[in-house]
Amino acid sequence: MAEVKEAFPEIGPIRYEGPSSKNMLAFHHYNADALVEGVTMRDHLRFAVAYWHTFRGTGSDPFGSPTMIRPWETAGDPLTVALNRTHVAFEFMEKLGVGFYCFHDRDVAPEGRTLAESNSNLDAVADLLESHQKRSGIRLLWGTANLFSHPRYVHGAATSPNVESFAYAAAQVRKAIEVTHRLNGAGYTFWGGREGYQCLWNTDMKREVDHLARFMHMAVDYAKQIGFTGQFYFEPKPREPTKHQYDFDAATCINFLRTYGLEKHIKMNLETNHATLAGHEMQHELEYAGMQGFLGSIDANTGDTLVGWDTDQFPTSLYLSTQIMYTVLKYGGLTPGGVNFDAKVRRESFEPIDLFHAHIGGMDAFARGLTIAAAMRADGAVQKLLDERYASWSSSMGKGIEDGSESFVSLEKQMLKSGDATPCSSGRQELFENLINTYL
Numbered sequence: 001m002a003e004v005k006e007a008f009p010e011i012g013p014i015r016y017e018g019p020s021s022k023n024m025l026a027f028h029h030y031n032a033d034a035l036v037e038g039v040t041m042r043d044h045l046r047f048a049v050a051y052w053h054t055f056r057g058t059g060s061d062p063f064g065s066p067t068m069i070r071p072w073e074t075a076g077d078p079l080t081v082a083l084n085r086t087h088v089a090f091e092f093m094e095k096l097g098v099g100f101y102c103f104h105d106r107d108v109a110p111e112g113r114t115l116a117e118s119n120s121n122l123d124a125v126a127d128l129l130e131s132h133q134k135r136s137g138i139r140l141l142w143g144t145a146n147l148f149s150h151p152r153y154v155h156g157a158a159t160s161p162n163v164e165s166f167a168y169a170a171a172q173v174r175k176a177i178e179v180t181h182r183l184n185g186a187g188y189t190f191w192g193g194r195e196g197y198q199c200l201w202n203t204d205m206k207r208e209v210d211h212l213a214r215f216m217h218m219a220v221d222y223a224k225q226i227g228f229t230g231q232f233y234f235e236p237k238p239r240e241p242t243k244h245q246y247d248f249d250a251a252t253c254i255n256f257l258r259t260y261g262l263e264k265h266i267k268m269n270l271e272t273n274h275a276t277l278a279g280h281e282m283q284h285e286l287e288y289a290g291m292q293g294f295l296g297s298i299d300a301n302t303g304d305t306l307v308g309w310d311t312d313q314f315p316t317s318l319y320l321s322t323q324i325m326y327t328v329l330k331y332g333g334l335t336p337g338g339v340n341f342d343a344k345v346r347r348e349s350f351e352p353i354d355l356f357h358a359h360i361g362g363m364d365a366f367a368r369g370l371t372i373a374a375a376m377r378a379d380g381a382v383q384k385l386l387d388e389r390y391a392s393w394s395s396s397m398g399k400g401i402e403d404g405s406e407s408f409v410s411l412e413k414q415m416l417k418s419g420d421a422t423p424c425s426s427g428r429q430e431l432f433e434n435l436i437n438t439y440l
């Protein structure tokens with residue numbers, strides 16, 4: 001192995017220094033070993049770095065060229081550059097103190113001229129990833145395949161009208177699952193990429209959605225064949241890049257999984273900015289997936305309310321992280337999933353050190369969200385107010401409806417007798433909102 005130069009020589013390991021520290025290259029709230037509800041913050045949060053944004057993000061946007069200063073991104077043979085970048089990635093993750101990372105196949109290793117060459121590039125990088133994982137203890141939270149950048153996927157991958165695009169995607173995902181398995185990945189994610197359409201006149205929607213289901217079944221079968229027992233995730237996202245994405249939101253995805261008999265194998269990987277693009281709050285998506293047993297993992301980021309696309313900003317809002325962690329705790333945590341920062345530094349934040357500030361801020365925001373949510377659960381005031389709102393359902397009528405012993409006829413009889421429903425009580429939304437603010 002060639003001599004490796006440190007990429008961030010001026011930065012040492014990021015440590016917990018507590019809320020009063022003035023050091024902005026320290027954690028103020030994320031104390032990995034601290035216990036919350038009897039579990040360490042480290043194990044609650046299972047932070048992951050997203051390889052694509054953090055190590056492949058260039059800062060280009062539709063109007064401007066790359067801006068990022070990344071001295072380790074030297075010119076040269078793409079595989080050598082990829083291997084060098086792997087060292088940098090692990091230096092960064094070790095200094096930051098995260099336990100996990102996530103990647104697409106083409107983030108970590110370059111696409112070759114043929115499929116065989118791409119596979120061998122991926123194997124070469126996987127060797128190095130594996131040795132860094134062993135040395136550092138950092139693990140792969142999930143792997144995935146890039147089925148959207150290359151022109152062969154212009155009409156989608158599993159939903160392409162071109163059968164060989166489907167076949168190539170199958171080959172690519174087979175390899176990505178094999179590598180994820182080899183790296184002992186805790187999961188594998190399907191994000192739709194270009195699985196959707198722009199115009200229904202030229203689209204056979206039923207056929208495309210059927211094909212997507214076939215594709216996922218093949219993935220599940222292959223995992224079984226090689227003994228990969230990691231969790232599969234489906235990541236909803238609306239509107240981008242196609243007008244109608246088949247994986248619009250949690251409800252759409254869960255319906256798809258159930259319709260095609262995939263519900264035992266695949267859970268949701270929910271992303272904040274995707275939720276907001278779908279017209280939902282992240283808490284809504286988490287609750288919807290959680291209540292049906294589909295809550296798997298989180299892609300942590302945030303959008304900008306004034307910008308209408310997936311801006312993938314680092315999350316810093318305590319209100320948001322509190323909403324997220326309250327719901328996560330309610331449904332028993334994320335393991336084997338985690339909190340993956342699917343977020344990128346702003347185009348204007350182009351120095352390497354900005355990568356540290358961004359992740360530290362996100363980790364601290366989630367640590368605070370976690371402790372605030374735990375405090376809310378511990379004193380139970382929010383739950384008590386909520387229970388009061390539904391108190392009428394503890395009556396024999398309420399129990400009878402819930403257990404199926406009441407009917408339209410039996411309920412009509414009771415309402416005829418009383419003449420009208422008892423008046424509703426106030427929803428107390430402002431009281432709820434004020435109460436939440438007392439914990440922040």
Ligand code: XLS
Nearest residue numbers: 144191235271299310342
């Ligand atoms: C894109 C998605 C993507 C997935 C992984 O918007 O968030 O990054 O998380 O393919």
Ligand code: NI
Nearest residue numbers: 235271299342
């Ligand atoms: Ni994502």
Ligand code: NI
Nearest residue numbers: 271310312342
């Ligand atoms: Ni996204």
